[in-house]
Amino acid sequence: MRGLRKYEKQEHKKHKRHKISTLVPLVLLVFLSAFVMGCGTNKPVEQPNPEPGVSLTLATKRAQSIDSLSYDLSFTIPSNPSEPITGHEIIRFSTKDITQPLVLDFTPGADYLKSISIAGRPSHYRLVQDHIIIPTQELASEENAIDIQFRAGDASLNRNPEFMYTLFVPARAHLAFPCFDQPNLKARFSLELNIPKEWQAVSNGAETFHEAAGDQVRIRYAETQPIPTYLFAFAAGKFQVETEQRNGRWYRMFHRETDGKKVERNKKAIFDLHASSLEWLEKYTAIPYRFGKFDFVLIPSFQFGGMEHPGSIFYNAASILLDESATENQLLNRATTIAHETSHMWFGDLVTMQWFNDVWMKEVFANFMAAKIVNPAFPNVNHDLRFLVSYYPSAYAVDRTGGTHPIRQELANLDEAGSLYGNIIYDKAPIVMRQLELLLGPEELQNGLRSYLKEYQFGNATWLDLIKILNEHAKLDLNAWSHAWVEEAGRPSIQTEITGRDVSFVQSDPQSGRSLKWTEKLDVLVGPVSRMASIPVELANDRTQLKGLRAGGPAVDFILPTGGGLGYGDFTLDRETRAFLLQHLPEFKDPLTRGAAWVTLWEEMLDKRIQPMDFVSSAMTALNTEDTEQNIQLVLSDVDDAFWIFLSDAQRKDVGPKLEQVLRAGIDRSKSSTTKATYFAAYRSTVTTPEGVAFLQGVWGHKETIPGLKLAEPDEATMALELAVRSVPDAAAILEEQRGRFMNPDRKARFEFVMPALSEQQQTRDAWFDSLKDVKNRRREPWVLEGLQYLHHPLRAASSEKYIRPSLDLLVEIQRTGDIFFPTRWMNATLGGHNTRSAGDTVRKFLAEQKDYPIRLHRIILQAADDLFRAAGS
């Protein structure tokens, strides 16, 4: 599975953004402690029902007893999405336990269940929330066959007027049909589909039978290899099919693109990328592709970038079929997505995690393989810098806070699986995996992975199973390494200590009473800039000496432990280095060194070892000569944050005019339109002087133009909102005019929704905020977030502080009713503009008052409040 990479303007300045923008919302079900009457006796027998969802307890029991599982499924799909899909299935299995009733998962309930029969006799099953319970006396230890007629639930079937597709990850198959919905009960699936005759269909297995009958067509698919429910998939509808051969293998691409030229332009590259990824992986793993045929489906508005169903990968069409104007970044992202999903055929599909707490593992390996496959084909991209700026700031944004958590988390029930996804999995795990390869060596890691895939193929394994195998290939104790990096939260504090000519790095555990030791490789840069040396250091103990500093060598101006972009932790530089970097950073030739230094300096500023004003001054100087787009984005995002949250009002007033000059010069100087747009976004976000605001108003009013920068409707809307929040004299008229300018009705509706949050009238803003207490008004989550960000804009913070407490009070309900990322985003939007002690106290007081508050929400609040606490000193 790969997240969609969507640039979200409002979140660019916060590293706290999540990279998946849409995930299937998971309903958090409340534990139901119901008791039922036992059958056939007068006395009530207290027997607790299984929990709603799929609990770890239930899943563990079933995995221990059930074996030789297969599903024989058939669905009849009408073209009209409001007509029911009917289904029939036979579930076959053996069981080691016939003393307990059998629990199947099925959410839709009684109205959707037509009949269940076992060995030709009707079953005396009963239904509880999310489950069907089959009595013990109907079970045999060998060869059970449960025959079920049902109507499929639509919740995970994504039904559209002309097509439908399944999306069952992480445990949504039982929303459609009865099954054992857990990753470690792999099964062979046989499928028959009855679909309208003008439709196409595709599933995991190859088509074995195809017959038209009346206005329907019946298709049967070959039985799959053992796969878990979350990887079982089919899509049906009006699709076009392209077929091509590569290296003796046929590939099929299903799509709905009407622009034939676009398909022609992209086709060759898409097939090539799949074929080369597959070939690369077969070599790397020494295991051939094991899932038979290879198809993929390009789905409009698919929830993720891609989903790795074996034999039938689903993609978001827009990230695969690119326009002629595609940037190198888009091409790189497409190649990465294809390599990522193809890597899953081994990592995730062939060997699957036992439980979704290890979902990070398959994701991190898919990313890791994708980088190896794709990066060499893009020699113009600085991949190490890209790795640094993509992962480090966002991993630190959570890992530095009191709300951080380990990469491996506990997961009691699959209906909470969505809450595992976040920066620690998506951004910290890749860094940790790169460290693992550095510590082991690439060949040892490859050999270890080959043994792991071979030993567990078609089965399941945990992270600890892998570590056990890798330990055989390792020189160091990987258990201790894994404990610190994967099973515990947080990062090491690493301090440079200089005594005479003796330089050491001293690590400590910031969490009291734990004394963890982290092992990691550093690439330390030492120098004068003109004669810089790179010295490898392996950090293992409390204190590691820097060797290789030559006596009589050049005088040392700086020691940068993060210089090569490897080290992960909270680094405290020595005083001379800190002062040197603030003065001389632009002199470093290697953009990776500059990027790594900026990341480190930002952490130093957050830890109050650098004054925010000094950081901003250095950054402004550096921007004048910085020519790498990734570094420009990194520095601008820090400057924006520092400007609004960490500078005092007086400092902001003081530095404002200079900053505007620097940003205007950046806009003028930039050669690429993307860099221009980055500078302009920073300008419109930080502009404060009357002349600067007047220029912005001129651009919005089409009186000023910026050569080389095309501003589209969303840009104009943002400008109007930025002008309004600055309370320009004709703010209301500007909003009104902007409203009239929209050609796109969706964007117009969004703007109208956000407008009251920017009103000059406090009463109007109060009413807008109050309206959010009704779930109906929170349905359009991106709209709500945009309004909240302006409501809590630093320029309006004094009047919006009163909304903080009620927003905290709503958080439990926000989690219950919203998308899985909504709680985090709600809190970020609420707290992102505040920096006063009283705002910090409001959050602290709320947390102190809560009893038995959900731990994940507690963490989300601490994550979102981190900048506020630091800025306010609370």
Ligand SMILES: [Zn+2]
């Ligand atoms: Zn993935």
